Amino acid sequence: MRPVGIAANSTVAWAFAVVFSxxxxxxxxxxxxxADEVFGTHISFIGSKVLWSNFVDAWTQVDFGRLxxxxxxxxxxxxxxxxxxxxxxxxxxARLRFPGRNAVFLLFVITLTLPSEVAVVPLFLGFDQxxxxxxxxALILPGLFGAFxxxxxxxxxxxxxxxxxxxARLDGASTWRIFTGVIIPLVRPALSVLAIFAFLGSxxxxxxxxxxxxxxxxxxxxxxxAGFTTQTGTQWQLLMAACVMTIAPVVIVIAFAQRQxxxxxxxxxFGGR
Amino acid sequence: MTSAGLDRxxxxxxxxxxxxxxxxxxxxxxxxxGWLRRRxxxxxxxxxxxxxxxxxxxxxxxxxxxxxxxxxxxFSNSTLLGGTQFTGTENFVRLFRDPQFLNSxxxxxxxxxxxxxxxxxxxxxMALWLKTRIAGRNWLRVIFLIPALSPMVANxxxxxxxxxxxxxxxxxxxxxxxxxxxxxxxGNWALATVIGVSLWQSFGYNMIVLGAxxxxxxxxxxxxxxxxxxxxxxxFFSITLPLVSPAxxxxxxxxxxxxxxxxxxxYVITGGGPGNxxxxxxxxxxxxxxxxxxxxxxxxxxxxxxxxxxxxxxFQLWGQRKWVHYD
Numbered sequence: 001m002r003p004v005g006i007a008a009n010s011t012v013a014w015a016f017a018v019v020f021s022x023x024x025x026x027x028x029x030x031x032x033x034x035a036d037e038v039f040g041t042h043i044s045f046i047g048s049k050v051l052w053s054n055f056v057d058a059w060t061q062v063d064f065g066r067l068x069x070x071x072x073x074x075x076x077x078x079x080x081x082x083x084x085x086x087x088x089x090x091x092x093x094a095r096l097r098f099p100g101r102n103a104v105f106l107l108f109v110i111t112l113t114l115p116s117e118v119a120v121v122p123l124f125l126g127f128d129q130x131x132x133x134x135x136x137x138a139l140i141l142p143g144l145f146g147a148f149x150x151x152x153x154x155x156x157x158x159x160x161x162x163x164x165x166x167x168a169r170l171d172g173a174s175t176w177r178i179f180t181g182v183i184i185p186l187v188r189p190a191l192s193v194l195a196i197f198a199f200l201g202s203x204x205x206x207x208x209x210x211x212x213x214x215x216x217x218x219x220x221x222x223x224x225x226a227g228f229t230t231q232t233g234t235q236w237q238l239l240m241a242a243c244v245m246t247i248a249p250v251v252i253v254i255a256f257a258q259r260q261x262x263x264x265x266x267x268x269x270f271g272g273r
Numbered sequence: 274m275t276s277a278g279l280d281r282x283x284x285x286x287x288x289x290x291x292x293x294x295x296x297x298x299x300x301x302x303x304x305x306x307g308w309l310r311r312r313x314x315x316x317x318x319x320x321x322x323x324x325x326x327x328x329x330x331x332x333x334x335x336x337x338x339x340x341x342x343x344x345x346x347x348f349s350n351s352t353l354l355g356g357t358q359f360t361g362t363e364n365f366v367r368l369f370r371d372p373q374f375l376n377s378x379x380x381x382x383x384x385x386x387x388x389x390x391x392x393x394x395x396x397x398x399m400a401l402w403l404k405t406r407i408a409g410r411n412w413l414r415v416i417f418l419i420p421a422l423s424p425m426v427a428n429x430x431x432x433x434x435x436x437x438x439x440x441x442x443x444x445x446x447x448x449x450x451x452x453x454x455x456x457x458x459x460g461n462w463a464l465a466t467v468i469g470v471s472l473w474q475s476f477g478y479n480m481i482v483l484g485a486x487x488x489x490x491x492x493x494x495x496x497x498x499x500x501x502x503x504x505x506x507x508x509f510f511s512i513t514l515p516l517v518s519p520a521x522x523x524x525x526x527x528x529x530x531x532x533x534x535x536x537x538x539x540y541v542i543t544g545g546g547p548g549n550x551x552x553x554x555x556x557x558x559x560x561x562x563x564x565x566x567x568x569x570x571x572x573x574x575x576x577x578x579x580x581x582x583x584x585x586x587x588f589q590l591w592g593q594r595k596w597v598h599y600d
Contacts, residue, residue, distance in 0.1 A: 089328030098321025270486025
C-alpha cells in the first residue's frame with residue numbers, strides 16, 4: 001500500500017471506531033449533565049454545567065458503593081476458586097494418566113456445547129431445596145466449573161517439557177509437589193488470563209444473579225443497574241454515571257492486558273459470542 | 274458424534290501458540306507416547322482422579338445434572354411452594370397452543386437468523402480490514418473489544434438512553450431531516466434495535482477469534498496465490514475462507530448457541546415489548562418461572578429450547594464436513 005493509501009485507510013478505520021464508540025462517549029458526557037438537560041433539543045456533549053457531583057449522587061442514591069463492593073467481592077472469590085478448580089482439572093488432563101481419563105475428558109468437551117442458561121430452573125430449585133437461595137454461595141458456585149478454563153490451562157500445561165517433572169520426581173517430589181512447585185509457576189501467564197476472564201465473567205453476569213438474589217443488600221452491579229432502568233422516571237444522568245463506573249474497570253483491564261487477552265480469545269479459549 | 278466433531282473442532286482451533294498440541298488428550302507433540310505409559314509420577318494410578326474430582330463433581334452437580342433435571346421437570350407442574358406432580362406431556366401440549374410461547378420462538382428465530390449471519394459477516398470483514406495497514410490497529414482492536422467484555426446490562430442501559438423518542442439518535446437524525454424513528458415503541462423497530470445493539474456489543478469478540486484464524490494462514494500460501502495471479506476476491510474465497518473455516522465453524526456454533534439464549538438485551542432495553550415483539554424464549558422462560566411461578570411449565574420451555582439448540586448444533590456438525598477444512 002502506498003503512504004497515501006495507508007493514511008486514507010487509517011482515517012476511515014479510526015472514523016469508524018469513533019462512530020462505534022459514540023454510545024460510550026455519549027454515556028460519559030450524559031453522566032456529567034444536569035437532569036433536565038439529558039434530552040436536549042440539540043445534540044451537545046456538554047450541558048450548561050459540568051456536574052461531577054452526579055457520580056457522588058449515583059454513589060449515594062443508587063447505593064452504588066455497596067453494589068461495587070459486592071461485585072468486587074463476588075468476582076474476587078469466583079476468580080480464586082475458578083483458578084483452583086481449573087488448574088487441578090487441567091493438571092490431571094495434561095500431565096497424569098488415570099483409568100477413565102478419556103471418558104472424563106469427553107464429558108468436559110460435551111458440556112461445552114450445552115446451553116448453560118437453559119438449566120436455570122432446576123438449579124434454582126436445587127438451591128431452594130437446601131435453603132441457599134438469596135446467598136452468595138448459590139450465586140458463586142454454578143459459575144466455577146465451566147470447561148473452558150480447564151482447557152485453556154491444559155493447553156499450556158501440555159507444552160511443558162516432561163524432563164522438568166522427571167527431574168523433580170527423581171528428587172523425590174510427590175505429584176502434589178510437582179503440581180504446585182513445577183507446573184503452576186510455569187503456567188502463570190495462562191493463569192492470569194484465566195483470572196481476567198473469570199473476573200469479567202462474574203463482573204458481567206446477569207441472568208443467574210437476577211434469579212438467585214432477592215435482597216438488595218446482596219445485589220451485584222448489573223442487578224442494581226437493571227433495577228434502576230426498569231423504574232419509572234429514570235434519572236438518566238445518575239444511571240449513566242453508574243454505567244461509566246461499571247464499564248471503566250473493564251476498559252482499564254483490557255487496556256493493560258490487551259495482548260494476552262487477544263491471544264487467549266484468538267485461541268478460542270473462551271468460546272464465541 | 275457430538276464429541277467427535279467437537280474434538281476435531283478443537284483440534285482445528287485457530288491461534289498458533291495454544292493449539293499446536295493436537296486433539297488427543299494427553300498426546301504431547303514431538304514426544305513418544307511411551308513417555309506417558311511409563312507413568313511419570315510413579316504414584317498410584319488413581320492419583321489423577323484426586324485432581325480431576327473437584328472439577329468433575331462441580332461439572333456434574335452444577336452443569337450436567339441441572340440439564341437432565343430440566344428435561345424431567347418439563348413433564349411436571351412444579352411450582353416453588355406447591356411441590357411437584359408429574360403431568361405427562363401436558364406442558365408440551367399446552368406449549369404448542371400457547372400463542373405467547375409460539376411468538377417467542379418466532380421472535381428468537383428471527384433474532385438468530387439475522388444476528389448470526391450479520392455477526393459473522395461483520396466480524397470477518399473487520400478481521401480482514403484490521404489485517405490491512407492501519408495506523409494504531411492494535412488499539413482499534415481493543416476499542417472494538419470493549420463492549421464484548423463489558424456488562425451487557427450497562428451497554429443495554431446506554432442504548433436505552435440513545436434510542437429514546439427524544440434521545441440522541443433521533444436528535445441526530447432530526448438534524449439531517451429524518452424524522453423521529455419509533456426505535457423502541459414500534460415492534461419491528463424494537464426487534465431491529467435489539468439485534469443492532471447485540472451486534473454492536475458482540476462482534477469484536479468473534480473478530481478476534483477469526484483474526485487469529487487468518488493470522489495462522491501461512492504467508493507462503495498467500496504469496497503463492499499472488500504469484501499465480503489470484504485477485505483479491507479469488508484469494509478470499511479460495512484461500513482465506515477455506516483455511517479459516519475451522520475458526521469460522523467454531524465461532525458460528527457457539528454464536529448460534531448464545532443467540533438462542535438471548536436475554537439481557539431484551540430484558541433491559543425493551544422488557545420484551547412493545548406487545549411481546551422482543552420477547553425472546555429465555556425472557557419468556559424467565560417470566561414464566563420467576564414472575565408467574567410456573568417452574569414446571571418453564572422447564573418445558575427450556576426443554577424445547579434445548580432441543581432447538583441441539584438440532585441447530587447437530588445440523589452444523591453434520592454440515593461441517595462439506596465446508597470445513599482441517600489440515
